[in-house]
Amino acid sequence: MLEVVLQARYRGKKSLMIVALILVIFGMEVRAAANIESCKEIVQSLLIGQPSPGYTGGSWYTNKGAAVDTLCLPRDPEWGNYRDGTDGDKAYVLGAEYQTYDSLGNLRKLHNHDVPCAVCFRRNRSVVRMFPARKTCYKGWKLEYRGYLMAGYHDHRAGTMYTCIDEHPDTLHGGHTDKNGKLFYSVEALCGSLKCPPYVQGRELKSNPKEIIDIDIRIGRTKPKLTAAMKASFDPTGPETKNSSVVYTRWGKKTCPSNAELVLSGYTGGSWYDHKGAAVDLLCLPRDPEWGIYTDGDDDSRARVYGAEYETHASPGYIRTFYQHDVPCAVCLLRNKSVVKMFPARKSCYKGWKLEYNGYLMAGYHGQLASTMYTCIDEHPDTLHGGHANKNGYLFYSVEARCGSLKCPPYVEGRELVCAVCSME
Structure with missing residues (x-):
């Protein structure tokens, strides 16, 4: 969605558009926020000349076939070829x-x-990262905003993603009616494969995005007023901006490669494997969680987060020995890099890329x-x-190829796939 906004507003400004596109694909997350004053101080709206909040979609x-991610929809949509009227053979987008x-x-x-959002521009930053279960920043990071971790209800059919909703959310004018759409519920911790302590059964989690990216999307944001100085400092024709750092998660390991800095070593968290309303994405939960307003104990009207286990009893080789062990994770900072990407079915990187793991x-x-x-998952997991007990939670199974619409060869029916995480300057 952010890519579309940039192309519409700054078509022809190639250098800015390329940088923004990379950030959207590799470094962006849809976020929730609401404090107008903080946005005025630290960000500049991309919609300069027509600053306005968007609609969370x-x-x-x-x-059950829902798209799991969240969109920040503009108030001034443009159209291509279309046919009005509801057609059953389509995907749908609604409000939130x-x-x-x-x-x-x-x-x-x-x-x-109803939930608003705003697309914001941040100068002189190279990385943005949402840290669940934290309300303060680690050393060297700057707080942009903090809030409450939310996702869809665990028993609804639609899969969702964990999202940071600002601790002081805004609303959309005239949007206080029960029309449903995409729904945000608070997330609480469930013990088992998730370590308790430091986590507490049924306690709601906070979260906060921290920066050391140039562009972010905030859900829950309303219209930021731009000062003259802010407008003057935004120059789409200026020199090309280049990222200096990227952050990625090394799943299955407690440490980072020698060329990366360890931000945190934590617990892999996610939804219960058999909840039809599961949040689909993974969290690297810190070992030192912080709390906001909470009630301990299970509340049914919540989203949930559990720990994770390797489910590798049918995997080949030594990977089988990790069956039912709990899964660690490490958040790693790479300086002087612009992109990090996971390549499936590769164990080496393409020319010009550097292998991270x-x-x-x-x-x-x-x-x-x-x-x-x-x-x-790292080839030599920790x-x-x-944590070697059958407590379930989020479960990791090896992925094998299935021929048909997947071309065989080069793929082979039933063969397990490898992966490589690579970076580029």
Whole structure:
């Protein structure tokens, strides 16, 4: 969505568009925020000349074939070829609402309100990262905003993604009606493969994005007023901006490669493997969580986060020995790089790219209810101490090829796939 905005507003400004496109694909996350004053101080709207909030968009909460990601839709859409009227053979996009009737504090009064968003520009930064279960930054990082971790309800049909909603959210004018669409619920921790302590059964998690990217999308944001100085400092015709750092997660390891800096070593977290309303993405949860407003104990009207296990009893070779062990993770900072990407079915990098780590492609079991994401697990995985028990949570299975629409050769029916994580300057 951000790519479309940039092309529409700055067509012909090639250098800016290329940098922004890279950030959207490799470094972006859809985020939620609401504090107008903080946005005025630290960001510049990309929609200069027509600054306005957007509409948070996504799939209907009970659609089993839902798109899991969230869009920040502009208020001034443009159209290509189209036909008006509802057609059953289509994907759909709807608005979004807060589902916070059972949340604590100021979040409860936002129940059934529609959710805004804003696309923001941040200068002189190279990396943005959302850290779950934290409300302060690690050393060397700068806080942009903090809020509450939210996702879809675990028993709804539609898969979702974990999203950071600002701790002081805004709403859209005239949007306080129960029209549903994409729904945001607070996320609470569930013990088992997730270590407790430091986590607490049923306690709601906070989150905060921190920077050391140039562009981000904020859900829950409303219209930022731009000062003359802010407008003057934004020059699309100026020199090309170049990223200086990237952040990635090394799944299955406690440490980073020798050329990267360790930001945190944590616990892999995600949704329960058989919840049809699972959030599909993974979290690298810190070992030193922080808390906001919370109630301990299980609340049914919540999204949930669990730990993760290797489910490798049918995998070939030594990977089988990691069966039912809990899965660690490491968040790694690479300086003087502009892009990091996971390449499936490769264990080496293409020319011009540098290998960060290689491993085995894993995801959830195809017959379970929860949607998941393909993930590159390090070829020499670590485990968490005391975590060899069948507690389930988010489960990692080896991925094998299936011929048909997938071309064979070069792929082979039933053969497990590898992966490589590569970087480029």
